[in-house]
Amino acid sequence: xxxxxxxxxxxxxxxxxxxxxxxxxxxxxxxxxxxxxxxxxxxxxxxxxxxxxxxxxxxxxxxxxxxxxxxxxxxxxxxxxxxxxxxxxxxxxxxxxxxxxxxxxxxxxxxxxxxxxxxxxxxxxxxxxxxxxxxxxxxxxxxxxxxxxxxxxxxxxxxxxxxxxxxxxxxxxxxxxxxxxxxxxxxxxxxxxxxxxxxxxxxxxxxxxxxxxxxxxxxxxxxxxxxxxxxxxxxxxxxxxxxxxxxxxxxxxxxxx
Numbered sequence: 534x535x536x537x538x539x540x541x542x543x544x545x546x547x548x549x550x551x552x553x554x555x556x557x558x559x560x561x562x563x564x565x566x567x568x569x570x571x572x573x574x575x576x577x578x579x580x581x582x583x584x585x586x587x588x589x590x591x592x593x594x595x596x597x598x599x600x601x602x603x604x605x606x607x608x609x610x611x612x613x614x615x616x617x618x619x620x621x622x623x624x625x626x627x628x629x630x631x632x633x634x635x636x637x638x639x640x641x642x643x644x645x646x647x648x649x650x651x652x653x654x655x656x657x658x659x660x661x662x663x664x665x666x667x668x669x670x671x672x673x674x675x676x677x678x679x680x681x682x683x684x685x686x687x688x689x690x691x692x693x694x695x696x697x698x699x700x701x702x703x704x705x706x707x708x709x710x711x712x713x714x715x716x717x718x719x720x721x722x723x724x725x726x727x728x729x730x731x732x733x734x735x736x737x738x739x740x741x742x743x744x745x746x747x748x749x750x751x752x753x754x755x756x757x758x759x760x761x762x763x764x765x766x767x768x769x770x771x772x773x774x775x776x777x778x779x780x781x782x783x784x785x786x787x788x789x790x
Contacts, residue, residue: 535585537610538768539563539603540643541593542620544571547670547720549578550757551764556584558765563606565589566620593647596654603654607759611637613658615768618651619670621690626683637686648697649681656710664709666768667701669694670760671714676779677787691716695779702777711776713767718783719754755784 538555542548543564549571551640552562564572565587572588579586582734587609591602606613624640648669659665674681675688676695698714705712760782766772767780781787 534612535559535561535610535634536614537561537606537612539589539606539613539615539636539651539655540614540617540619541565541647542670543575544568547717547757547760547764548617548619549575549618550761552586553579553584554584554758554761554765555615555617555768556586557582558769559596560615560768561585561587561610562603563587563589563610565591565593565602569590593651596650599654600727603658607658610652611756612662613655614662614665616655616659616665616667617670617764617768618667620647620651621670623684624686626681626687627790629685630684631678632683632685637703640686640690644687645693645697648694652697652701652712656705656708659710660708665711666772667698667705667710667712668696668764668767669712670764671695671698671716671779673716673718673735673783673787676714676716677781677783682744698779699777706776711767711772713772713775713777715760715763715767716779716781716783717755717760718781718786720760721754755782 540548540552540562543552552564554573556562564575565574576586576588589602589605591598593599598744599618621644625636671694673693674684675691678687695714698712703713761782
């Protein structure tokens with residue numbers, strides 16, 4: 534029987550790369566997101582490589598939509614083995630006294646509540662399968678570095694995701710469910726389209742960094758596939774003794790900052 538994975542935010546960036554990598558390793562993949570065109574493009578790429586994928590439209594911050602999407606995935610494939618909770622936004626980056634409650638709530642709702650709802654909706658299926666692996670996509674921001682100007686809401690969600698992973702690792706262990714976090718640094722994705730940066734001069738701390746913020750690549754950003762490969766490892770039995778762990782995928786960038 535084929536293994537089944539669910540990837541949120543599968544229409545672009547790390548989510549798309551993760552879905553493609555898991556499909557190439559034989560997983561049937563549920564592609565969850567809210568951009569139909571992007572999800573269809575991901576599914577087409579997987580199909581052209583003889584993979585099996587299914588599009589699920591849902592807002593990760595909406596409990597009803599998430600439950601319906603996960604139920605649809607279960608009806609189609611009959612089981613679930615791996616969950617990649619990747620969907621998220623940068624949101625508004627601004628001085629704390631300029632950041633609005635609406636902006637704060639949107640970031641918290643998408644990144645943190647969305648992660649909670651993704652895990653909450655999928656854990657029953659993982660239990661029914663006798664175990665599985667959950668991988669939460671966090672960030673170096675809020676876990677290793679705190680120098681992104683005005684990113685208070687964003688860093689709070691990323692730190693919260695890692696705390697959630699560590700809290701759940703023991704709770705879910707008895708069900709043979711592993712849960713870990715990957716914390717990317719600068720990666721070539723389109724998440725900047727979800728960023729509203731204001732008054733950077735009021736929040737940035739001027740520092741002269743060594744040449745190249747990503748030492749292992751000579752300053753170039755990492756690729757989505759760099760993160761996807763780590764996600765595929767954590768999904769596999771090769772990571773059978775790893776749970777409750779944040780793994781920084783930043784090429785050493787966080788050690789500079």
